[in-house]
Amino acid sequence: MRKFLLRKDIVFCVALGAKVNSPDAWLDYQEKQMRGDRSRSEMVMTIKTPNWSRTLEILSDVEGKKQALSTIQSPAKDKGIRTLRIDNNMWNYFPKLKRKVAVSSSMLLASWMGSDFTNDDILKASSMAEDYSHKFAKDISGFKVIVNTAKSNSKVMWPRIVTYASKRDCLPRRYSYYDKDGKLRRTLTFSEIKVFNGHKVPTHWVMVPQDDKTKTTVIDYRSIDFAVSFKPNHFSQKNLTGN
Amino acid sequence: MKYLVSAILLSLAPLAVRAGDAELSGNLEGQFRNATNNDEAKKSPLFQDWDNENFFLIYGNVNAKVDLGDSRFEANWFGRHGKSPLYEPEPFSAQGTPRDPYLATSVFTFPQRLVARDIFQLQHVDQRGDQRTESVLNKIYYEWEYAEHRMMVGRMYVNYGLGEIFNPLNPFNQPTGLTAISQVAQGNDGFSLTYFVDDFHTIQFLVLGDKRIEGYDGSINRTLWMHGEYQVTEKFQLDYVLGEDQNRRKAGGQMSYQFEDALVFTQVLYQSASVEDEPSHDLLDALLGYDQQITGIWHVRFEGGYQKTNRFATATNFDRFLPTEYFGALANVLEVHPLLKLSGTLIHDVKSGFSYAVAKATFSATKSTELEAFGFSPISRGDEADNLAQKLVTQDLGVALRAFF
Numbered sequence: 001m002r003k004f005l006l007r008k009d010i011v012f013c014v015a016l017g018a019k020v021n022s023p024d025a026w027l028d029y030q031e032k033q034m035r036g037d038r039s040r041s042e043m044v045m046t047i048k049t050p051n052w053s054r055t056l057e058i059l060s061d062v063e064g065k066k067q068a069l070s071t072i073q074s075p076a077k078d079k080g081i082r083t084l085r086i087d088n089n090m091w092n093y094f095p096k097l098k099r100k101v102a103v104s105s106s107m108l109l110a111s112w113m114g115s116d117f118t119n120d121d122i123l124k125a126s127s128m129a130e131d132y133s134h135k136f137a138k139d140i141s142g143f144k145v146i147v148n149t150a151k152s153n154s155k156v157m158w159p160r161i162v163t164y165a166s167k168r169d170c171l172p173r174r175y176s177y178y179d180k181d182g183k184l185r186r187t188l189t190f191s192e193i194k195v196f197n198g199h200k201v202p203t204h205w206v207m208v209p210q211d212d213k214t215k216t217t218v219i220d221y222r223s224i225d226f227a228v229s230f231k232p233n234h235f236s237q238k239n240l241t242g243n
Numbered sequence: 244m245k246y247l248v249s250a251i252l253l254s255l256a257p258l259a260v261r262a263g264d265a266e267l268s269g270n271l272e273g274q275f276r277n278a279t280n281n282d283e284a285k286k287s288p289l290f291q292d293w294d295n296e297n298f299f300l301i302y303g304n305v306n307a308k309v310d311l312g313d314s315r316f317e318a319n320w321f322g323r324h325g326k327s328p329l330y331e332p333e334p335f336s337a338q339g340t341p342r343d344p345y346l347a348t349s350v351f352t353f354p355q356r357l358v359a360r361d362i363f364q365l366q367h368v369d370q371r372g373d374q375r376t377e378s379v380l381n382k383i384y385y386e387w388e389y390a391e392h393r394m395m396v397g398r399m400y401v402n403y404g405l406g407e408i409f410n411p412l413n414p415f416n417q418p419t420g421l422t423a424i425s426q427v428a429q430g431n432d433g434f435s436l437t438y439f440v441d442d443f444h445t446i447q448f449l450v451l452g453d454k455r456i457e458g459y460d461g462s463i464n465r466t467l468w469m470h471g472e473y474q475v476t477e478k479f480q481l482d483y484v485l486g487e488d489q490n491r492r493k494a495g496g497q498m499s500y501q502f503e504d505a506l507v508f509t510q511v512l513y514q515s516a517s518v519e520d521e522p523s524h525d526l527l528d529a530l531l532g533y534d535q536q537i538t539g540i541w542h543v544r545f546e547g548g549y550q551k552t553n554r555f556a557t558a559t560n561f562d563r564f565l566p567t568e569y570f571g572a573l574a575n576v577l578e579v580h581p582l583l584k585l586s587g588t589l590i591h592d593v594k595s596g597f598s599y600a601v602a603k604a605t606f607s608a609t610k611s612t613e614l615e616a617f618g619f620s621p622i623s624r625g626d627e628a629d630n631l632a633q634k635l636v637t638q639d640l641g642v643a644l645r646a647f648f
Contacts, residue, residue, distance in 0.1 A: 055610070089474070099402040102499060102506065104506035111539045111578065115581070
């Protein structure tokens with residue numbers, strides 16, 4: 001089954017490259033594969049430096065592009081902390097103290113739990129397909145290179161992201177994030193592609209900040225359920241504050 | 244009565260464990276601090292005649308939760324043990340009057356009251372010699388949901404409002420932004436009904452009781468309270484409160500607005516004079532706050548507030564921490580390393596001239612332990628003599644080791 005799906009995607013990918021000379025189509029395909037309409041994923045985040053590492057286990061629910069709920073499963077200190085995003089509003093909930101805190105939109109650029117990922121990354125607040133305009137750059141052997149420039153009306157933290165997608169399966173292998181001065185600030189690489197409910201997803205993500213390359217944050221997806229269904233009020237204040 | 248209620252609630256636990264998912268969690272923290280007294284505190288009328296003492300504290304929570312789908316049972320036990328010569332002063336002052344333990348211990352263990360609205364007591368305090376031990380069930384409730392409603396009965400945490408240093412809108416849980424205690428919330432006895440009107444509007448009704456005002460053998464002092472949260476627009480949220488609490492009628496609100504880069508919020512709470520026939524006057528609290536993540540590692544918060552002084556209150560009432568009439572506070576948090584967080588807060592009382600600084604360095608030693616070094620120090624003592632609580636503030640250096648399970 002998996003082999004069949006991979007072969008089907010290669011055919012699609014070739015067709016995409018040959019007939020649809022549009023970066024939008026490539027990114028749309030990637031988002032459909034990696035985001036789907038809704039998903040529940042279990043992931044392990046490891047923050048690494050040469051001297052230490054720290055691991056977090058996270059359950060992440062996403063529906064569409066505007067609703068997300070993440071829950072920390074471990075370590076014990078942070079267990080149960082939830083973050084809800086509805087449209088552009090975001091709240092943190094600390095169940096041990098029954099405290100809900102509205103999060104300022106400026107917090108989207110803040111580091112998530114000390115990692116190299118931001119709240120924006122974890123809550124999938126930005127959509128590459130919707131918030132950026134796209135154009136092809138010159139191909140690099142085996143990779144389609146797309147330059148994504150933030151639309152003037154979009155509220156994203158990275159003005160430019162360059163994506164490198166494999167021509168074999170159309171999925172990204174690297175994102176390079178540039179700041180407003182055009183300086184490369186961080187690189188996210190993708191590998192270990194697995195199939196979940198017919199969706200091909202890179203399951204090993206490595207984020208490296210350019211100002212300190214000895215430090216990395218790795219996300220390993222343990223499982224992704226694209227066939228999950230959520231209750232109507234799953235992404236709600238009521239569910240956020242329920243235990 | 245208190246035994247009956249706790250027996251009913253506790254009897255639900257084994258039933259719940261059989262039927263649902265049970266979870267046990269908690270924390271344990273040990274603290275040592277060295278405190279140097281304020282010279283002003285040694286004088287009349289406070290007579291806190293000590294110079295430099297050590298204070299040891301160990302405290303922890305054990306939280307049990309059983310999830311039954313649409314209902315749940317939850318309880319939290321809080322224990323605290325303090326040891327210091329400050330608990331055992333010389334029996335008589337230089338003036339020959341009997342003495343209570345020194346007041347600084349109340350500051351070191353703020354919030355001293357672990358239950359804000361207390362009917363059932365469910366707590367035990369034992370003070371012997373230079374040690375004080377407290378044990379309290381500060382949370383024990385049953386919660387269930389029906390359609391868009393959530394009901395809770397028992398002893399519960401009530402936690403809302405954006406203020407971290409001063410949060411007048413919520414009299415049921417004191418902010419601990421200026422203290423060294425990090426894992427504590429106050430319980431409240433009674434009933435709560437939360438109505439989730441829609442994704443943008445939530446209303447909570449509280450019927451609480453307190454027997455501490457008239458003593459546990461006296462009548463129950465009632466609280467009837469409504470708190471609403473209304474998301475007016477994507478960026479603008481309005482909170483409102485209305486009710487009667489601690490013999491006063493209270494009304495107020497909070498407005499918060501999300502700017503592109505920052506959150507701005509304000510609170511106002513009006514309290515009428517006592518509805519009982521007792522000497523009192525009305526009160527007013529106000530707060531203005533600003534919160535911004537400057538960079539990925541630097542977070543800034545400003546809170547400025549006003550508290551109308553209660554002329555009938557006891558001077559050393561520690562229901563609020565560090566009372567200041569007109570104040571401004573600036574808090575910075577710098578995550579210099581994923582394992583190391585530095586925070587510094589400066590609070591200044593505009594009227595009295597009193598300033599106070601708090602500094603903390605928190606290091607994540609392992610996956611489930613933290614090591615913290617902290618310092619508290621008055622920077623300027625102030626001229627005004629009427630705010631005695633400010634004279635009690637000591638200069639402290641301490642370390643804490645906390646573990647989570």
